[in-house]
Amino acid sequence: MRRIVLLVVAALFSAACFLPGGLGGSDEGAAPSPTKDGIWTPCTDEARKIYPQASRSFQYHCAKVDVPKDWAKPDGPKIQISLIRARIGSQSDRIGSLLVNPGGPGGSGVDTAVYLTNALPVSVLRRFDLVGFDPRGVGRSAPVKCMSDEDLDASFGSEPDPVEQAQFDQIVTLTKQMDAGCKAKYGDDLKLYGTVQAAKDIDAIRQAVGDDKLTYLGYSYGTLLGATYAQLFPKNIRAMVLDGAVDPTMSSVEASESQAKGFERAFSNFDAWCKDHTSRCPIAPDARGAITKALDQARANPVTYEGRKATSGWVFYAVISALYTQDRWTDLADAIDSLHDGDAEAVFELADAYAERTPGGSYSNLFDANAAVNCTDDDSPPSVSQIRTLQSQWREKYPLFGAPLAIGSLTCSVWSGGRDPVPTGKANGAPPIVVVGTKGDPATPYEQTPALANMLGVGHVLTWEGEGHTAYPETSCISSAVNAYLIDLTVPAEGKTCPA
Incomplete structure (x- = not known):
């Protein structure tokens, strides 16, 4: 579940089925009409298509909310935001809706809500309607799709550390080609897919589902989306959990270096785990050496599997994919061991899961949306020449x-x-917000957790001394603390830390 739900963020770079729905539009200054059960459309069959193991204890309904394409022009064109509501049959003492976002940016909250019916604690699910939404530009909500499958294959398969200038220039050319395709298709509308616009959509969703106050659970990039909402609409929040914090006060260069440090730390933890668990890690005792060797061999003579070459790029993304959760460390070790024996199937399974690439070679719009959101949010990216310099410095x-x-x-x-x-200010007027951090998180390193809490001014840090990306509901300690906050608004004790 964690591998599916919790996605890549920041400097790293779903073909979703259509979910029917039906909320009408709204006039300037007026909230969308509150939803009634008769307005939601039953969509259990669609939920089963998303996840065949979706809990049968729930009823699933779908809807759409009309929002301005540009919130600065509320009378202008509208786009539709797709929602799904999962309501457990044993619901009692309903508090309201729990709105969830899985991160990315580019992750589908509709899909996530279906997955989470089998993952979140029943004590929470009995008190809330679980509501997921695809943010603007994602999945079923006016999706951005402007990168070809061929270009994405080339991007993921390209050399992750192009030392030769010709290699570097080739990647720059490919990146510009992908950018040109997006600009040609969407033009100036690309700037309308940023986090600020999406945060305003959330308030429209809050009104549409009939909640006076928002209860929100955001993972990874979803913490940035939630933090932005908290600054724009602080008095509209009931409770907010931000798990896997993104610190918006960092520049994009600082954020990228933070991730490099986080992944390096997680990889060292994986290497140490292999030394201590040799029976489960066939590339022990030197996992780092084995993976470095695999990358070098992929550069010189990549293994072929079903017509695809397992280049150094694909091997690298297999490593990235596995580091998101400790549950996949054994899979990574097995994949590298098989690659040494000339079998790349497991490497592609890991990398394709990360890339959201189907066996047929098609991609979701995860990375199209990821680029549109991240780059809209980033007003001071490094230049190409700066990146070339950073590449050498960070390699060391x-x-x-x-x-x-x-x-x-x-x-x-x-x-x-x-x-x-x-924005990067205080959430003045907001209630306490719980910010959860994992000590071994590679994608949103733990250091960003207290930074986000401090920026908001109302943040309370909850720490998990575990591995992988995000923490709730991985352990009973974390779950108990978050559950008590979501249900009873009991803020975790200052400095509360949960063991691995």
Whole structure:
């Protein structure tokens, strides 16, 4: 569940089925009409298509909310935001809706809500309607789709650390080609897919589902979306949990280096785990050496599987994919061991799961939306020449992940869409907000957790001494603390830490 739900954020770079629905539009200054059960459309069959194991204890209904394409022009064209509501049959003492966002940016909250029916604690699910939404530009909500499958294959398969200038220039050219396709298709509208616009959509959703106050659970990039909402609408919040914090006060260069440090730390933890669990790690005792060797061999002579070459890029993204959760560390070790034996199937399984690539070679719009949101939010990306310098510097500091994280900044460096940076102030007037951090989180390193809490001014840190990206509901300690907050508004004790 965690691998599906919790997605990549920041400098790293779903074909979803259509969900029917039906909320009408709204006039300037007026809230969308409150939803009634008769307005929601039953969509249990669609939920089963998303996740065949979706809990049968729930009823699923779908809807759409009309919002301004540009909130600065409320009388202008509208777009539709897709929602799904999961309501457990044993619901009692209903508090309201729990709105969830899985991150990305580019992750589908509609899909996530269905997955979470089998993951969130029943004590929470009995008190809330679980509501997921695809943010603007994502999945079923006016999706941004402007990168070809061929270009995405080339991007993921390209050298993660292009040392030769010709290699580097080739990646710059490919990145510019992808940017040009997006600019040609969407033009100036690209700047309308940023976090500020999406946060305003959330308040429309809050009104549409009939909640006086918002209860929100945001993972990864969803913490940035939630924090932006908290600054724009602080008095409209009942409770907010931000798990896997993104610190918006960091520049994009600082954020990328933070991720390089986080992934390097997580990889060192994986290497140490292999030394201590040799029976479960066939590349022990030197997992780092084995993966470095696999990358070098992929550069010289990539293994072929079903017509695809397991280049160094695909091997690298297999590593990235597995580091998101400790549950996949064994899979990574097995995949690298199989690759040494000439079998790349498991490497592609890990990398394709990360890339949201189907066996047939098609991609969701995760990375199209990811670029549109991240680059709109980033008003000061590094230049191409700065990235080339950072690549060398970070390679020395973070041997496996430094250079690739620098190269990942190229997307926003060449981005020709507009910019709409996120705010970085206090959430004055908001209630206490719980910010959850994981000590071994590679994608949103723990250091960003207290930083986001401090920025908001009303943040309360809850720490998990575990591995992987995000914490709730991984352990009973974390779950108990978050459940008590969501249900009873009991804020975790200052400095509360949960063991791994």
